[in-house]
Amino acid sequence: EVQLVESGGGLVQPGGSLRLSCAASGFTFSSYWMYWVRQAPGKGLVWVSRIDIDGSSTTYTDSVRGRFTISRDNAKNTLYLQMNSLRAEDTAVYYCARLGGYDGFDHWGQGALVTVSS
Amino acid sequence: DIQMTQSPSSLSASVGDRVTITCRASQDIRNHLGWYQQKPGKAPKRLIYAASSLQSGVPSRFSGSGSGTEFTLTITSLQPEDFASYYCLQYNGDPWTFGQGTKVGIK
Numbered sequence: 451e452v453q454l455v456e457s458g459g460g461l462v463q464p465g466g467s468l469r470l471s472c473a474a475s476g477f478t479f480s481s482y483w484m485y486w487v488r489q490a491p492g493k494g495l496v497w498v499s500r501i502d503i504d505g506s507s508t509t510y511t512d513s514v515r516g517r518f519t520i521s522r523d524n525a526k527n528t529l530y531l532q533m534n535s536l537r538a539e540d541t542a543v544y545y546c547a548r549l550g551g552y553d554g555f556d557h558w559g560q561g562a563l564v565t566v567s568s
Numbered sequence: 569d570i571q572m573t574q575s576p577s578s579l580s581a582s583v584g585d586r587v588t589i590t591c592r593a594s595q596d597i598r599n600h601l602g603w604y605q606q607k608p609g610k611a612p613k614r615l616i617y618a619a620s621s622l623q624s625g626v627p628s629r630f631s632g633s634g635s636g637t638e639f640t641l642t643i644t645s646l647q648p649e650d651f652a653s654y655y656c657l658q659y660n661g662d663p664w665t666f667g668q669g670t671k672v673g674i675k
Contacts (some may be wrong), residue, residue, distance in 0.1 A: 493606075495612065495655055495666040510661055545611055553618050554602040554659045558611035 452557045454546050459562030464535050472529040472546030472564050480504070480524035482520040483549040486531050488542035489561075498544070499531065514540075536566045570594050570658050574667025580675040587643040589670045591656035597635050600660035603632055603641045606669075607652045615654075616641065646672070 458470040472484070486498040499510045499520040508520050519532040529546050543561040550556025571594040591601065597668055599619035604612040605645050614623045616632035619639055629644045651674055656667040 494669045495606075495657075497664045497666070509662070550614075550617070552659075553600075553621075554614065554657050554664075555604075555612075556614055556617075556623075558613070560611050 452548070454548065454557060455547055456544065456562035458545065458561045459564050461486075461565045461567065462536055463568050464537060464566055466566070467532070467534045468536065468564060469533070469563070470531040470546075472531075472559055474527045474529065474539055474548075478557075479522075479527040484520075484522060484529045484549045485519060485546045485549060485555065486529075487547055487555070487558075488540075489545070490539075490542045493542075496516035500549075501529070533564070536564075538566050540564060541566045569663055570597060570661045570665050572656055572658055572665050572667040574590050574656055574670055576670060577668060578671040578673065580673045581646050582675045583646055583648060585646045585675075587650075587672060589641045589654055589656075591634075591639045591641075591658075591667045593637045593639075593658055595661070597658045597660035599635045600658060601634070601639050602631075602657045602659065603630075603650075604655045604657060605650075605652050606655065612655065643672075 451538045453475045455473045462468050488498050501508050501520045505522050517535045521530045543563050545561045546559045547555040548557045573592045589655045603616040606612040615626050615630050619634045631642050633640050654670045
């Protein structure tokens, strides 16, 4: 069974940093592109970042480029999102998601809540 | 960026009703569209991919149609467990973008 389990969320002050992790199991992690998607409280879903199978190619949405870094450790079956210079508008539930073939996200984690507030 | 306009933003329906949700893309996205269901406090779950392909394990009362710029999700006979929010996702052009969501509530 495919499982994605996020961790590392919490409360952080504006300007602070946080690192999210997403532990994958039940599939060959190193064969799949992986993504982070976020959802602000009461709002819709927004794609944040993606990484290819070996980490050589990464992409970010405009609002986080230069502040967030996506990475992966295929030996540990884990995806990461390093978030620096956090802002109030980064407050959201962050989901990791797997790219299923060529057809969007087929599996999602349960989400990690990040709250940026003083 | 490709804009996905989803409608309605909310609706009220009764068990057994037929429900239709629409997504319009700002440009041709071929059939690169998926539909997701999200219940409160839970992760999204894929229902439909490639506009009309039913995800394994998803009940057949869910169906998708469309191509190009107009897409539809239909629930033929709404069940109690279907009260949730629904989102479309286009994955034809970067960045991938979601519709604003449709909340299906109980009438």
